[in-house]
Amino acid sequence: MNNFTFNIPTDIRFGKGQIECLSQELEKYGKRVLLVYGGGSIKKNGIYDQVMEQLKDFDVWELSGITPNPRVSKVREGSLLCKKHKVDVILAVGGGSTIDATKHIAAAACYEGDPWELVLDKTKVLKALPFAVVLTICATGSEMNCGAVITNEETNEKLELNTPLLYPRLSICDPTYLYTLPKSQTAAGTVDILSHVMEQYFQPNDEAYITDVMSEAVMKTVVTYGPIAMEDSDNYEARSNLMWASTIALNHLLTVGKGGAWSVHPIEHVVSGLYDITHGFGLAILTPAWMEHILNEDTKKRFARFARTVFGVVNEDDMIAAKAGIVAIREFFKELGMPETLSEVGIDDSKLMWMSKEAVRTSGISTRAYVKLDEENVYEILKKSM
Amino acid sequence: MNNFTFNIPTDIRFGKGQIECLSQELEKYGKRVLLVYGGGSIKKNGIYDQVMEQLKDFDVWELSGITPNPRVSKVREGSLLCKKHKVDVILAVGGGSTIDATKHIAAAACYEGDPWELVLDKTKVLKALPFAVVLTICATGSEMNCGAVITNEETNEKLELNTPLLYPRLSICDPTYLYTLPKSQTAAGTVDILSHVMEQYFQPNDEAYITDVMSEAVMKTVVTYGPIAMEDSDNYEARSNLMWASTIALNHLLTVGKGGAWSVHPIEHVVSGLYDITHGFGLAILTPAWMEHILNEDTKKRFARFARTVFGVVNEDDMIAAKAGIVAIREFFKELGMPETLSEVGIDDSKLMWMSKEAVRTSGISTRAYVKLDEENVYEILKKSM
Numbered sequence: 143m144n145n146f147t148f149n150i151p152t153d154i155r156f157g158k159g160q161i162e163c164l165s166q167e168l169e170k171y172g173k174r175v176l177l178v179y180g181g182g183s184i185k186k187n188g189i190y191d192q193v194m195e196q197l198k199d200f201d202v203w204e205l206s207g208i209t210p211n212p213r214v215s216k217v218r219e220g221s222l223l224c225k226k227h228k229v230d231v232i233l234a235v236g237g238g239s240t241i242d243a244t245k246h247i248a249a250a251a252c253y254e255g256d257p258w259e260l261v262l263d264k265t266k267v268l269k270a271l272p273f274a275v276v277l278t279i280c281a282t283g284s285e286m287n288c289g290a291v292i293t294n295e296e297t298n299e300k301l302e303l304n305t306p307l308l309y310p311r312l313s314i315c316d317p318t319y320l321y322t323l324p325k326s327q328t329a330a331g332t333v334d335i336l337s338h339v340m341e342q343y344f345q346p347n348d349e350a351y352i353t354d355v356m357s358e359a360v361m362k363t364v365v366t367y368g369p370i371a372m373e374d375s376d377n378y379e380a381r382s383n384l385m386w387a388s389t390i391a392l393n394h395l396l397t398v399g400k401g402g403a404w405s406v407h408p409i410e411h412v413v414s415g416l417y418d419i420t421h422g423f424g425l426a427i428l429t430p431a432w433m434e435h436i437l438n439e440d441t442k443k444r445f446a447r448f449a450r451t452v453f454g455v456v457n458e459d460d461m462i463a464a465k466a467g468i469v470a471i472r473e474f475f476k477e478l479g480m481p482e483t484l485s486e487v488g489i490d491d492s493k494l495m496w497m498s499k500e501a502v503r504t505s506g507i508s509t510r511a512y513v514k515l516d517e518e519n520v521y522e523i524l525k526k527s528m
Numbered sequence: 529m530n531n532f533t534f535n536i537p538t539d540i541r542f543g544k545g546q547i548e549c550l551s552q553e554l555e556k557y558g559k560r561v562l563l564v565y566g567g568g569s570i571k572k573n574g575i576y577d578q579v580m581e582q583l584k585d586f587d588v589w590e591l592s593g594i595t596p597n598p599r600v601s602k603v604r605e606g607s608l609l610c611k612k613h614k615v616d617v618i619l620a621v622g623g624g625s626t627i628d629a630t631k632h633i634a635a636a637a638c639y640e641g642d643p644w645e646l647v648l649d650k651t652k653v654l655k656a657l658p659f660a661v662v663l664t665i666c667a668t669g670s671e672m673n674c675g676a677v678i679t680n681e682e683t684n685e686k687l688e689l690n691t692p693l694l695y696p697r698l699s700i701c702d703p704t705y706l707y708t709l710p711k712s713q714t715a716a717g718t719v720d721i722l723s724h725v726m727e728q729y730f731q732p733n734d735e736a737y738i739t740d741v742m743s744e745a746v747m748k749t750v751v752t753y754g755p756i757a758m759e760d761s762d763n764y765e766a767r768s769n770l771m772w773a774s775t776i777a778l779n780h781l782l783t784v785g786k787g788g789a790w791s792v793h794p795i796e797h798v799v800s801g802l803y804d805i806t807h808g809f810g811l812a813i814l815t816p817a818w819m820e821h822i823l824n825e826d827t828k829k830r831f832a833r834f835a836r837t838v839f840g841v842v843n844e845d846d847m848i849a850a851k852a853g854i855v856a857i858r859e860f861f862k863e864l865g866m867p868e869t870l871s872e873v874g875i876d877d878s879k880l881m882w883m884s885k886e887a888v889r890t891s892g893i894s895t896r897a898y899v900k901l902d903e904e905n906v907y908e909i910l911k912k913s914m
Binding site: 143144145146147148149150151152153154155156158159160317349350351352355356358359360362363366367378379382383386387390395398399 | 529530531532533534535536537538539540541542543544545546703735736737738741742744745746748749752753764765768769772773776781784785
C-alpha cells in the first residue's frame with residue numbers, strides 16, 4: 143500500500159430536507175453571497191425558491207448560465223462579481239459543472255491576474271473564498287473533493303485545477319433533488335460515477351486490497367441502482383444510494399494506497415473540450431474501447447476480478463471472464479441509452495491524431511497509467527470508438 | 529437511507545515514516561506538550577525515541593501507565609498536569625486505550641469539575657485541548673473518531689464519552705509500528721475491528737445498500753489479513769490493510785444511512801468493566817452466542833448474506849448458510865487463539881444477572897438494537913457464553 147494522507151474538511155449534510163440548515167451554516171462565513179447556477183432548471187423544480195427562502199436575510203448576487211464543460215469566461219465574470227461586491231461566500235446550486243466553476247471563481251476572486259493562469263499553474267492559488275454546495279445532479283463527486291475541470295473556449299483546452307484550498311465547506315446532498323433530472327442526465331451521471339471508480343481501480347498497485355474491495359462495493363452500487371433511478375425517477379432508495387456513491391467515488395477514499403494516472407478521462411476531456419459532447423456520453427463510448435485495447439495476459443486477472451465482482455460474471459478462466467466483463471459493460475451502457483460511437487455524437491475522424499497528442503500532452507497517460515498509452519495507442523482507441 | 533451528516537476533521541498521515549511530519553504539524557498548536565502512553569512497550573520498540581526526536585524543541589510532560597480499559601483516575605492525573613503546566617496540545621502514543629484516555633483528558637483539562645461528570649453528561653464538554661495521535665495498536669478506530677470509552681474503577685462503570693469536539697487533529701498511522709505487537713494483541717484487535725463492522729452491519733435498515741456492501745468489503749479485508757498479520761508479524765501488506773480497516777471500521781463511514789444501537793459491545797463493556805478482561809477476548813466469546821440467540825426467520829436473510837460475502841459460505845438456503853456463518857466465525861476466532869467461554873477467562877456465573885441489567889441500563893440494546901434484547905435475553909447470551 144502506498145503512503146497517503148486523508149483529510150477532507152467538507153461538512154456533508156445528506157438526506158431529505160437538509161436545505162433547512164443552509165442559512166445557519168452559510169452565515170458563519172458572512173452575509174454577502176454569490177449564487178452560482180446553470181440553465182435555470184432549478185427555477186422550474188422549486189430548488190431555487192427553497193434556496194432563496196434560506197437566503198432571505200443575505201445580500202445575494204447571481205451568476206447563472208454555467209454550462210456543461212464550464213468555461214473560463216464565466217469564471218472571469220464570477221470572479222469580477224465577487225471582487226466588485228466584496229462577496230463573503232459563494233453558493234453553488236447545481237452539479238459538477240456549476241461546482242467546478244464555483245471552485246475556480248473562489249480562487250480567481252482572490253487572485254489579481256487572469257483566472258486561466260491558475261489552471262496553468264495551480265501553485266498560484268494561495269487563497270480562496272469559502273463556498274458551499276447544494277447538489278442537484280450527482281456524477282462528478284465535486285461536492286466532496288478539491289478538483290475542478292475547466293474549459294478554455296479560446297484554446298480548446300479542458301484542464302484540471304486541483305488544490306486543497308478548494309474543498310467545499312458544506313455540501314447539501316438531498317436525493318429528492320434528483321427526482322426531476324432528465325433520464326439522459328441520470329444515465330450520463332451513472333456512467334461518470336462508474337468511470338471514476340474504474341479509473342482508480344485499474345491501477346498498477348495490487349496491495350491496497352481494502353481500497354479495491356471498497357471500490358468493488360461502490361461499483362456494485364452504481365450498477366445496481368443506476369438503471370432503477372433512470373426508470374423510476376423518484377425512487378428514494380436508488381437516488382440516495384447513487385448520490386452517496388457519486389460522492390464516495392471521488393472523495394479520495396477509493397484511491398488511498400494506490401496511485402497512478404487515469405486513463406479514459408484524459409482522452410474524454412480532450413474530446414469534449416473540442417466537441418462539447420456530454421462527458422458521460424464520451425466516457426461510455428471510450429471506456430469499452432480502452433478496455434479492449436489494454437486487455438492482455440498481464441491485465442486479464444484484474445479484468446476478470448472486475449467482471450466477477452461488479453457484473454457477476456461466472457467463469458473460472460480469467461481471459462474469458464475478462465472479455466465477458468467488457469461485453470457486460472457495453473450492455474450496461476446500452477441499457478442506459480448511451481451512444482456507442484463517436485460518429486453517433488457527430489464527431490468525425492479528422493482530429494483523431496490531434497486529440498491523441500493532446501491527451502498525452504495534458505496528462506500522465508503515457509507515463510503513469512495502468513497500462514501506459516502513447517499517442518499511437520490513444521489514436522487506436524479513438525479509431526476503434528468511431 | 530436515513531439522513532446523516534459526515535464531517536471528519538482528522539488529518540490522517542498513513543504509511544511508513546510518517547512520523548517525520550509530527551514536529552511540524554504539532555507546533556501549529558503550541559510548544560507545550562503532554563505525552564500520554566501506556567506500559568512502556570514504546571520504549572522497547574523504539575517508537576518513544578522517534579517521538580522524542582520530533583519533540584526535541586518542545587516542552588514535554590509525560591503521563592505513562594495508561595492501561596487497557598483506561599481509568600478515570602489516570603484522566604484526573606492527566607487533566608491536572610495539563611492545567612498545572614498550561615499544556616497546549618496532547619500527544620497520544622498508543623492504541624485505543626491511550627487515545628481514549630487522551631480524549632477524556634483533553635476535555636477534562638478545559639473543565640472545572642470532576643472529569644467523570646463529563647462522561648455522565650457530555651453536554652458539559654464545551655471545549656477541549658487539541659490532541660494528536662501516533663497509533664501503535666490498530667483496533668478501536670479511535671484515531672479517526674470522536675468517541676472514548678472510560679472505566680470508573682470506583683463504580684465499576686465502563687461508559688462512552690462522545691462529542692465532535694474530541695476528534696484528533698492529526699493521526700499518524702505507520703503500519704510498521706505494529707510489527708512488534710504480541711500475537712494476542714494483533715488477534716484481539718482483529719476481533720474488535722470485525723465486531724465494530726458487525727455492530728453497524730446488523731441494524732434494522734436495509735436501504736443503505738452502499739453502506740452494507742462497503743461494510744462487507746471491510747469485513748473481508750479483516751478476515752483476509754488478520755490471520756496473516758498474526759502469523760507473519762512484519763508483513764506490510766497485511767499490517768497496512770488491517771490498520772486502515774480498523775480506521776474505516778469506526779470513522780462513521782460504515783454507519784451512514786443506517787441507525788440503531790449496538791448489541792455486543794454494550795454487554796462486553798459491562799463484563800470487562802467488572803472483570804477487566806481484554807476487550808477483544810470478551811467480544812470473541814460473546815459474539816457467536818449473540819448470533820445464535822438472535823438468528824430466526826426474520827434475521828436469517830442478513831445472516832446468510834454475511835456468511836456468503838464475508839466467509840464465502842456457499843449454500844442457497846438462508847438458514848443453513850446463516851448457521852454455517854456462525855460456525856465460520858467461531859472457527860475464525862479459534863484460529864486467532866481467542867478464548868471461547870467466559871469461564872476460560874476466569875469469570876463465574878455469580879454476576880450474570882447484574883451484568884445483564886447493567887447492559888440494558890447503560891445502552892440502547894433493549895430499545896434500538898438490531899434485535900432488541902431485554903435483561904432476560906442478555907442473561908441467556910451470557911449463560912450460553914459460560
